[in-house]
Amino acid sequence: MLWIGDDWAEDHHDVEVQDDTGRKLAAARLPEGVEGIAKLHALIARHGGEDLDAADVVIGIETDRGAWVQALTAAGYQVYAINPRQAARFKERYATSGAKSDRGDAHALADMVRIDRDQLRPIAGDSDQAQAVKVVARAHQTLIWERTRTFQRMRASLREYYPAALNAYADLTLTSTDALELLIKAPTPQTGARLTRTQITSVLARHGRRHRDSKTNTIQTALREQHLTLSEPVTAAYAATVVAHARVLVALNEQIDAMEAQVKAHFLAHPDAEIYLSMPGIAEITGARVLAEFGDDPARYASAKARKNYAGTSPITRASGKTRTVQARFVRNNRLADALQRQAFCALRSSPGARRYYDKQRTRDLDYNPALRQVGNRLVGILHGCLRTRTFYDEATAWAHHAQLKPASA
Template identity: 30%
Template sequence: EIFADIDSPIALAFVQRYPTPESALRLGSKRMATFCAQHGYSGRRSIDELLGRLQHAASISPGPLEIDAKGKLVTGLAQTLARVVEQIRLLTSRIEHAVQASDDGQIIMSFPRAGRVCAAQILAELGTVRERFDSVERLAAEAGVTPVTYASGKSRTVAFRWACNHRLRRAITCLADNSRHASAWAAHVYETAKARGCDHPHAIRILARAWLRVIWRAWQDRVPYDPHRHAGAIPHLASTEG
């Protein structure tokens, strides 16, 4: 694996230009540097490191006919993947523009570090029928960021909520994780949870549950996020967000 992601433009260009180990191993520092410059490579690995990874990659010794056949197969697969990646890019762009143009999209994107893709994922799961989530507790349970409590007699057990909308949980926790880098209040909630012994995923779910109180209120009221307006949803929100 030379480049980080096989579906990145530079990785697809590389395997199309050098579809066989033999063709790739003929690369020297100058040609690799030229190739990287042509494709705007801005990765952290140096040219020598890229070549080193290439030279130490696992290899086999097939015959010339097999090399030719597999080279053509790799080229075809790379071309197909490139077309799929381009279609994904176009669809993502359309989704982003649609979210940005919608009123609900503006509400979700008003939260710290809530990008258009994340907002689209959240809105797709929330839908437009606000009565479906008549309380923040119901929304939090749907999103899987509240634990499940089992009670029997005098015993009481709290466990991770497995049964939930997993797509919504991924989207909400992604927003929460991003927000702690832009919101002092979110960072405080996260660090407090970590200090209590929670691991990263648990701390993020705690933060997501806290954010959902504000998201639910803003969504129900059809207004963008404002730390002062929504301070009532969560204590200390306005003071930490300035």
């Protein structure tokens, strides 16, 4: 067999080829793209011989995405996506000085797949449809996170010079496009106080707001209240900053809506979509995020426990001597954890079984988040069973052994 470490960069790959004994057969820097892949194939052929099977080539690389990785898996090689934290800890056996080089990283990755392959996770064989769902679902969530960060920056500026705007647009939510349009139109306390009822109402009407008269009164009253002011140059500087952030938020709102449509379209085209949608607490967006992070390789999770461990919903045990503690997993896929937490919360209202199970956890003196995490952990196990048997969720079957549980309030 051949063991290869691939330390990738934006425009090149440093690779090292080893034999079964760990002897270095070759090291090279390959360009990114078709030329680099062709040179890698030639390197493997040169040192593996004509009789070498593609499955006898094992490659370790610190990513699971991109055209390069897809080309490696398409060639039939065994590819292991190594977590950078795992790789960093592995490299400490060579030196603790912190010295680093690309060639050294490639050597460590080759050693890692040769020595610890049984402890690593191979790249999942997800379908093209699942990969498409992953791309759009992650992009959609990233845009939402970016909107939140931009809003927090804008809100911090408003608190400094124009707190009345925070009160005036509270009912609309300041990330909504109509509130942002009004803020762009009147970004200072002076211009805000001069906004007329007609101007405010026309913006609200254009965005389909109901109860426009009462909302207009609330906005106009809040903008005309007396408050402390800053000097004119400082106010103008803050106003320019807020307008810039507001325009970015308007663009983000537009792109989030467009990407949401893409997420739904790709998700609904996937053959597993109906099973995901049968689960309590899951709609198109949450279902797309869960599918994107779990993937659809039927051989990826050997058991429900393996899926729960990957999801980060199952607890971990730390035991040393006479000390033994059970703790939540904090090193996990945060995108998946966020989606499962949202599903568990929504399931409390749509699934009587999930609600009874949650109430049971609360009677054990668990706080809100740990109890909700237990509900999510149970739902992951149910989802695994549904996907494995290709059946839809059934409330009675899923919670049969919890049917006699009494709510905490009973």
